[in-house]
Amino acid sequence: NAGVMQNPRHLVRRRGQEARLRCSPMKGHSHVYWYRQLPEEGLKFMVYLQKENIIDESGMPKERFSAEFPKEGPSILRIQQVVRGDSAAYFCASSRDQETQYFGPGTRLLVL
Amino acid sequence: QQQVKQSPQSLIVQKGGISIINCAYENTAFDYFPWYQQFPGKGPALLIAIRPDVSEKKEGRFTISFNKSAKQFSLHIMDSQPGDSATYFCAASKGDYKLSFGAGTTVTVRA
Numbered sequence: 001n002a003g004v005m006q007n008p009r010h011l012v013r014r015r016g017q018e019a020r021l022r023c024s025p026m027k028g029h030s031h032v033y034w035y036r037q038l039p040e041e042g043l044k045f046m047v048y049l050q051k052e053n054i055i056d057e058s059g060m061p062k063e064r065f066s067a068e069f070p071k072e073g074p075s076i077l078r079i080q081q082v083v084r085g086d087s088a089a090y091f092c093a094s095s096r097d098q099e100t101q102y103f104g105p106g107t108r109l110l111v112l
Numbered sequence: 113q114q115q116v117k118q119s120p121q122s123l124i125v126q127k128g129g130i131s132i133i134n135c136a137y138e139n140t141a142f143d144y145f146p147w148y149q150q151f152p153g154k155g156p157a158l159l160i161a162i163r164p165d166v167s168e169k170k171e172g173r174f175t176i177s178f179n180k181s182a183k184q185f186s187l188h189i190m191d192s193q194p195g196d197s198a199t200y201f202c203a204a205s206k207g208d209y210k211l212s213f214g215a216g217t218t219v220t221v222r223a
C-alpha cells in the first residue's frame with residue numbers, strides 16, 4: 001500500500017513565479033491536510049480538504065495561496081507570485097475519516 | 113502564538129540511555145496528543161499517540177506520560193539506539209485534525 005506521495009520533491013522558483021505542489025493521498029483516504037515547515041521550526045497547519053471541499057483553511061495566508069482537492073486527481077497547493085519568505089518544506093498528510101494523519105515526504109520549495 | 117511548547121531543543125544521550133522530551137499545551141480543549149519522528153529529508157512519521165483519558169501509554173521502547181491537570185505530556189525513549197537519532201515533534205489537536213506542533217527536539221544517540 002503506497003504511502004502519501006508528493007511531487008515534486010524539490011522545487012526552485014524565482015520571485016514572482018507560481019509554485020504548484022501536488023499530493024496524492026494514501027489509497028482509501030479522502031481527507032488531505034497541508035502543513036508548512038520553516039527551518040528549525042515545527043509544522044504549521046495550513047488547510048484541510050475533503051474531496052472537492054475546503055473544510056478548514058484557517059492557516060492559509062489570505063493572499064497568493066490556494067488549495068484544491070478535485071474529485072479526480074491529486075490535491076494541489078498553489079502559491080502565486082512567490083516571495084523569498086515562501087521558501088519552506090510543504091508537507092501533505094492524509095487520513096481516513098479524521099483518524100491518524102500520515103505524512104508524505106514533503107516538497108522543499110526554494111525561492112530565489 | 114505557539115499552542116504547544118516543547119523542550120529541550122536538542123539532547124544528546126548515550127546508547128542504552130533514556131531520552132526524555134517534554135511538551136506543555138495551553139488549550140484545554142485538546143484531546144489528541146501524538147508524537148512524530150522525522151529523519152532529515154523525510155516527512156514526519158507517527159510514533160505513538162495518547163488521549164487524555166489515560167495517563168500513560170507504552171509501545172515498545174517508547175512511552176508517553178500525560179498529566180492533564182498540569183497540561184503537560186512527555187515522551188520517554190528507553191534503551192536509546194543510534195537509529196533513534198532524529199527530530200521528534202509533539203503535537204496536539206481538538207479532534208484529530210489541525211494538529212498544533214511543538215518546535216521539535218533533535219535527539220542524538222552516541223554509540
